[in-house]
Amino acid sequence: MTSVARWQARLPPPVLRFIDRLLDRLAVSMARRSAGIMGAELLKHHIVFGHEDRLHLAPTAVVNNATFNTVSGEIHVGDWVMIAHGVHLVTGVHDITKLGAQRQVTAPFNDRDIVVEEGAWLATNVTVLGPCRIGKHSVVAAGSLVRADVPPYTVVAGVPARQVALVPRPEIDA
Numbered sequence: 435m436t437s438v439a440r441w442q443a444r445l446p447p448p449v450l451r452f453i454d455r456l457l458d459r460l461a462v463s464m465a466r467r468s469a470g471i472m473g474a475e476l477l478k479h480h481i482v483f484g485h486e487d488r489l490h491l492a493p494t495a496v497v498n499n500a501t502f503n504t505v506s507g508e509i510h511v512g513d514w515v516m517i518a519h520g521v522h523l524v525t526g527v528h529d530i531t532k533l534g535a536q537r538q539v540t541a542p543f544n545d546r547d548i549v550v551e552e553g554a555w556l557a558t559n560v561t562v563l564g565p566c567r568i569g570k571h572s573v574v575a576a577g578s579l580v581r582a583d584v585p586p587y588t589v590v591a592g593v594p595a596r597q598v599a600l601v602p603r604p605e606i607d608a
């Protein structure tokens with residue numbers, strides 16, 4: 435019998451049960467805390483699929499756990515852009531006329547750039563397929579799929595995204 439077991443054997447059962455419950459709670463709270471920290475950290479980190487040097491992020495852009503696919507083009511993200519959780523910016527595409535292994539390996543290297551202009555906001559779970567340009571200060575509603583250019587100061591929503599509103603322009607830009 436180990437010394438801990440000997441020590442435990444001397445304790446009355448209610449005290450043992452109390453210690454057991456305490457240890458359970460401690461374990462649960464530690465597990466929750468570390469899961470919370472890990473989750474929060476993961477939600478702040480984006481992923482680049484393709485060449486990292488094809489992603490150009492302005493220093494003032496806020497980017498959560500987005501995926502940037504740079505397989506078939508460059509991605510430019512301007513100043514003050516907000517990219518929410520679960521956003522995918524995808525330049526890569528496959529040739530639908532090819533089949534099997536050929537479809538897997540045929541992806542263009544260029545011509546599908548994505549540009550997100552200054553101040554645009556891509557809300558949660560937006561997907562953007564290149565080539566396209568999202569105009570400055572525009573808003574893409576949560577869950578939308580963008581497959582075409584979005585003009586500046588425009589709110590788009592839906593799959594595929596369509597204009598649903600306008601963002602008021604400051605006089606200087608009217």
Ligand SMILES: CC(C)(COP(=O)(O)OP(=O)(O)OC[C@H]1O[C@@H](n2cnc3c(N)ncnc32)[C@H](O)[C@@H]1OP(=O)(O)O)[C@@H](O)C(=O)NCCC(=O)NCCS
Pocket residue numbers: 503524525526527528530563579581593594
């Ligand atoms: C499927 C796909 C390849 C089709 O591209 P395409 O042949 O250029 O499609 P088209 O421009 O001919 O679109 C045909 C119609 O389908 C619609 N459409 C295409 N993709 C759509 C989608 N994902 N969701 C809803 N509608 C879609 C288009 O709006 C269009 O409708 P419309 O004529 O009423 O405007 C492309 O839309 C796509 O989903 N690419 C995925 C890229 C990707 O995930 N890459 C990762 C690499 S593994």
